[in-house]
Amino acid sequence: MSLNNSVKQDRILVVDDVYDNLILLETVLQEDNYEIILAQDSKSALAIVEQSPPDIVLLDIMMPELDGYEFTRRIRQNQNLPYIPILLITAHIYSSVVEGLDAGADDFIRKPFDPDELNARVRSLLRLKHTIDERDHMASLREDFVSRFTHDLRTPLAAANRVLKLMREGMFCSVTPEFAQIINTMIGSNQDLLEMVNTLLEVYRHEAGSKHLKFFPFDIRELVREVTQELKPLAEEKNLDLKVELGEKLDLEPESANMVMGDRIELRRVLTNIIGNAIKFTATGYIDVSLSLDANNVLIKIQDTGPGISQQDQAFLFERFRPGKHTGSGSGLGLYLSRCIIESHQGAINVESEPGHGSTFTISLPK
Known part of the structure; x- marks a missing residue:
């Protein structure tokens, strides 16, 4: 043939x-x-x-x-x-x-x-069509690869953590305190890698345009309270004070007071990432989470007493694969994904910081 x-x-x-x-x-x-x-x-x-x-x-x-x-x-x-x-x-x-x-x-x-001109214009537009089709095809292949790759990584990581937790509980042999500490470190490393894999998949879904957000009204005050309560033990482990200021409830009709139209799961992911980073990179002091809202907008500020971020690093902080220079910085995808999610809600996220004086991340959302 x-x-x-x-x-x-x-x-x-x-x-x-x-x-x-x-x-x-x-x-x-x-x-x-x-x-x-x-x-x-x-x-x-x-x-x-x-x-x-x-x-x-x-x-x-x-x-x-x-x-x-x-x-x-x-x-x-x-x-x-x-x-x-x-x-x-x-x-x-x-x-x-x-x-x-x-x-x-x-x-x-x-x-x-002119027939030659018509044919030339047709050929030119077909070249453009083929180029765009090839680009879309490659994007589809990339998404499929990332999806399969992350799935293949998640399964053994989750299985390994289950076995490690059973080992820590003494299911297979006696466990000394030193051995338990080693197991905890391994579980933590696996969990970090699992979160990185999940973040990578979400990033590619957003970039490929295949991420479909589900917008429903929800109570933003309740979401902020929920995330901070979940992360409070991590702050307490480092003797950090995690403060939460939810502001006053608005004097509106009950069905509209403090309600935001958005994807609750995705916004929860953003808050968990930003507040979690503040806890992770702050050695002493506090993390202050504040919420303010009016009839049309929501403003969430996360302030910490961490090492701060230089002006040079701030310029690239929300770009993909741009990890920070702090010890323990990850892949640089978390903040990029957070920006994608917030911008998908027609909102904005930014940072104000100075080395040695902590950082303040501000998330603004329309209601």
């Missing part, structure tokens, strides 16, 4: 309400090896696009029912369709290039056109 037989033909949908124009375009395009689909009715053409997306659409602007501009807008508004280049064709000198491009078209050509 020859390699040429396995090469996919590019499918071109040509839409024009004048039959003679369709035949002319078909004749011009037949110079290359394309599969050409002709449609004289714009509504039936739109159905073709939705059922079996072509690789490119050549579209007359002036058509009854759906003109070229509206046809283009409907394609671009359909989130279920892949990227399809659209070349608008018109015989009217007053047709608006601006309106066509704003509607989502990729190129524009006027009749009478």
Whole structure:
């Protein structure tokens, strides 16, 4: 079997309400090896696009029912369709290039056109289509690889921790205090690696656009209280004072007071990460978590008495794979993921810090 037989033909949908124009375009395009689909009715053409997306659409602007501009807008508004280049064709000198491009078209050509120019524009748009398809395919492969890779890592890590915990409890042999400490260290290291693997998977889901947030109203005060209570033992182990100021309840109707529209699980992940980091990197002093909100906005501040962060490091703190310079800094993905989650909620996260004077992370969210 020859390699040429396995090469996919590019499918071109040509839409024009004048039959003679369709035949002319078909004749011009037949110079290359394309599969050409002709449609004289714009509504039936739109159905073709939705059922079996072509690789490119050549579209007359002036058509009854759906003109070229509206046809283009409907394609671009359909989130279920892949990227399809659209070349608008018109015989009217007053047709608006601006309106066509704003509607989502990729190129524009006027009749009478030069056949060589038309073919060149089609080839150019098909190259763009192939490049974008290849990029999307690689992104899909990357996400699939990361998903499989992280799953394959999580399973043995979780199993190893179960065995280690049984060992610590003396299920297999007697355990001395020194041996128990070694086991605890191993469990902690496994847990850190497991969290890193989970964070890596979440980062790639966000970057690939496959992370779907679930927005529901929830009590933000209750979430902050829940996270700080869960992390309080970690602060107490280091003799740190974890302070929580939830502010006054708003004088609003009961169903709207202190409620935020968002993905509670993902915002919980952010708070756990930021407050956990504050505890991790603070040797002495306190961590102060404060919540303030009004009718439209939520402001959460996490202040610590840790070593602080230089202005140079602050500039890259929320970038991917940019770990801090503190001892024990992780992969640099936690803060990047937190930024992705907050920005997905149309909010913002930033830091104010000075070396030797602690740090204050501020999370702002719309209600």
